[in-house]
Amino acid sequence: MRSPDESKSGNTSQVPRITEPVQDPKHVYPPPPPFLKDVHYGLGYYPPTEEVRKVTLEKTLTYLKLQQSNFLGYQVNQKMDYEHDIAPYLNMHVNNVGDSFVDGGLTTNSKLMERAVLDYYASLWNAKWPHDKRDGETYWGFSLTMGSTEANMYAMWNARDYLDGKVLLWEETPDRHIIPSTAADLLRPRLVLRQAPLPMCNPNAYTPVAFYSEDTHYSFAKAMRLIAIKTFYELGMERYPKDCPLPEWRAKGRWPEEVPSEGGGGGEGMIDITALKALVEFFAAKGYPILVSFNYGSTFKGAYDNVQEAGKQLMPIMKRYHLDERLVEYSPGLFDKRTGFWIHVDGALGAAYMPFIEMAHERDPKLIPETGPVFDFLLPFVHSISMSGHKWVGSPMPCGIFMSKTKYQLSPPSRPEYVGSPDTTFAGSRNGLSPIILWHQLSQLSNEDQMKKAKANEAMAQYAYHKLRGLE
Known part of the structure; x- marks a missing residue:
């Protein structure tokens, strides 16, 4: 360590290797x-x-x-047995860098298992599968290194760029860093993110506005700041402070920070569709593209938003204000057709679980009298879904799935040469152990087994509920 005298004299030959704690x-x-x-x-x-x-x-x-x-209180599955089959994988680096459907140069990956897991959930969520980049209606997705927060952030990022008129293009541009030997050397392909110019008739055309309920996971507020998406509250207070379409809030001279839930903060936690409809129509009428996130098994109340009914109420609004389909023109003659809205379903808890409740209900309606509302790609207006693997399925680490449709990707994606696989996901390197964990667990359970687990889970929840009410 340097002495004070050495520091004053400028003698730095003995550089400290570690600092001392204060x-x-x-x-x-x-x-x-x-x-x-x-x-x-x-x-x-x-x-x-x-x-x-x-x-x-x-x-x-x-x-x-x-x-x-x-321990009780968090929605994680602690009943696991990975010790024997998975232990050998802990002594190697497994990395699924890049796109799930392109192997790339890093061969110590588990993408074969990842695709199988993605196909599994595509079939459960009524998506068109397998993924085919030539067919925009097929699904596209990837396994997460974090929990659903990663998928939600990716969904918001994808939605923002989709709604605010951006496009990724490979353009041939002059390369000033090479000495050309042929005319072809003068031009090299370069990935360019191009912004469509605003249409003269609508200054709000490429300003997406986000809507989510007061029972939404706290990570959404963080995602809005990180990805720079305005919420209806921010835009409302900034541009229309006295015009909130909800009478009780207009009387207060302000906007709610999130879409109210049914029964308010003390209710069961489902989004108030009437309030959502009024808020969405206010901004749609002014030409803003709409981004809505629904909860399918909310973190603190286990609430299931009625995605199907909300869509039934919102789609006529989208049609009325020409957000059901619109042309996004990047330059004369270069355009594509997109929706002017994005519907995301945060199914962290329920998206992996409810399909088996539905199967059990179809098998025996008396035993399982109710199911959750329809939430998946059976609904044509749903753009993306997230799911946490450490909840219903069970995993030693946070993990999960993001899924959308191929046509909603900004295309073409980036393609860093050293990886050999398009970097289409949220991160660069991705945890390759999570798909192995999920594949291991799912490979041992038939749909029949999953239905039995779901029924047992429902019975346990009812038992706990009645016992706690008795103690009350």
Whole structure:
């Protein structure tokens, strides 16, 4: 370590390899649970001995097993058995970098399993499969490295660029960094993100506005800031502060921050379709493209928005204001047809679960008298769906699925040469272990098995509900 004198004299020959703590971390960080109070976790400046390292791992495992057997309150499946089949995969780096349907140059990937998992959910969600890049109606998707938050952010990003009139083009442009030997060398393909000019008749044509309910996961507010999408609240307060179409809010002289839920904050958590319809119509009438996200199994209340009924109410509005289909023109003669709206379904909890409840209901309506509302690609207005794999399916780490249709991708995607696969996903490198985990679990369960699990789950929920009401 340098002395103060050395620092003052400018002698930097002895550069410090590590810095010293300004105070003991245990006095600053949250205190550990009592069981782990004396366990040593320090590294680097506080290196453990081999004996201490083993004790730390053993005690941490004991603690987590205890939590696994007793913890309630978060929607994660803790009933897993990956120890024997999956353990060998932990000693290798498995990376699904790039597009799920292009193998690329990194051959230690699990994309064969990833495609099988994607096909599995495409079939459950009434999508046209398998994926075929030549057929825009087939599905496209990828497995997540995070939970559904990653898929929701990707959906919002895709929706923003789709609705705000952007297009990705390969253009041949002069390359000033080479000495041309032939005329062809003067031009090299370059990926260009081009913005369509605003139509003279509508200054709002490429300003998407987002709608989601007050029971939506908190990550959506974060995604709006990250991806720079205006919500109806922001635009309303900024441009139309006294014009909220909801009478109770107009009387207050302001807009609600999210779409109200039925019964307000104390209700069951489903989006208020009447309020949503009024809010959407206000902005659609002014020419704004519309982005709506629905919850299908909300995080805190387990609420299932009625996506089908909401679509039935919203689609006439889209048609009335020519948002059901519109031309996006990038330059004279270069255009494509797009919807002026995007409907996303955050199915983190319910999208993997409800299809089996539906199957069980069809099998025995008396035993399973109700199902959730239709939410998937059976509804032609749905653009994208997300699902968390660590909830219903069960996984040691957060994971999940994003799915949309091929025609909704901005095309062509980027294609970095060193990867050999288009970088069409949210991240560059993607966790290749998650598809192995999901494939392993799903390969052991037939639809019949999944229906039995779903019925048992419903019975357990009813049991817990009645017991808790009894205690009340």
